[in-house]
Amino acid sequence: MISLTSPVETRAHRWPAGAKLAALCIATMALFALDSVAGQGAAFAVMLALYAAPGAVFLRSGVARLRMLWPFLAVIVIWHLATATPAQGAVIALRLVTAVGLANLVTMTTRLSDMVDVVRWLAAPLRRVGLNTRALELGIALVIRFTPKLAAKGAALGQAWRARSSRRPGWRIVLPFTLIALDDAEHVADALKARGGI
Structure with a gap:
């Protein structure tokens, strides 16, 4: 699910990696706080709009990565249809696609070296106590x-x-x-x- 950096240059490529990862964490927590199909649908629409903003090539490249979620989505849909809880299944399916889509969006617009720098900065307290x-x-x-x-x-x-x-x-x-x-x-x-x- 995780993409390599997109060849299509966007404004998000110039944003700090730490800010993008922090925004991803906040967005993911917000997704888990939403329990309605309408709320998850709105979040999904925002995620698609973020992909569409840089253009059709970027949108196609990003959405192509999400196609690999279909086996998980199929299991979720079948289970919730069998248990007569389709609304709950829709919430879970939309949450999964949106969360993975946002994570993929971050990796598409962030260089690997920048992400490693963020991890190194976050792990600095561990180095101070002698851990490698x-x-x-x-x-x-x-x-x-x-x-x-x-x-x-x-x-x-x-x-x-x-x-x-x-x-x-x-x-x-x-x-x-x-x-x-x-x-x-x-x-x-x-x-x-x-x-x-x-």
Whole structure:
């Protein structure tokens, strides 16, 4: 779900990373305070408007990342239809899409190095008591960097399966996807060791 920085330059690219992350935290808390479908729908509309403001290319790029939420949304909808609580399901589904969309918006308009700087600043009190925070900073950077890469590889694996079989891939691609993720992790670990580790 997390995007790399968007190639489309926006005004938000020049805003401080700390301010954007703080606004994201506040917006997420506000989403959890809203319990009505109308309120969540309004928040969803605001999120879409933020994507649309820089132009159609930015909007398409951002919304394309949200398509990966459909399995989670399907489970939510089916469960709440089965339990006869469709309004509650709509609130949860809209909250999920809006929260992930806002987080994706922040990563699309923020350089990875700026986000790591914010984490380093937040972890400063831990360094004062003697804790090494480099692992935390590196871990967050790796999650932000590799999540979209792994998602793209998973999508490519699914397409490769569909090109060779009429059946849906389902659980059958879990093992090869796991092996791909482990292989990537091993290469990253080797690269870190070659550079002195953490």
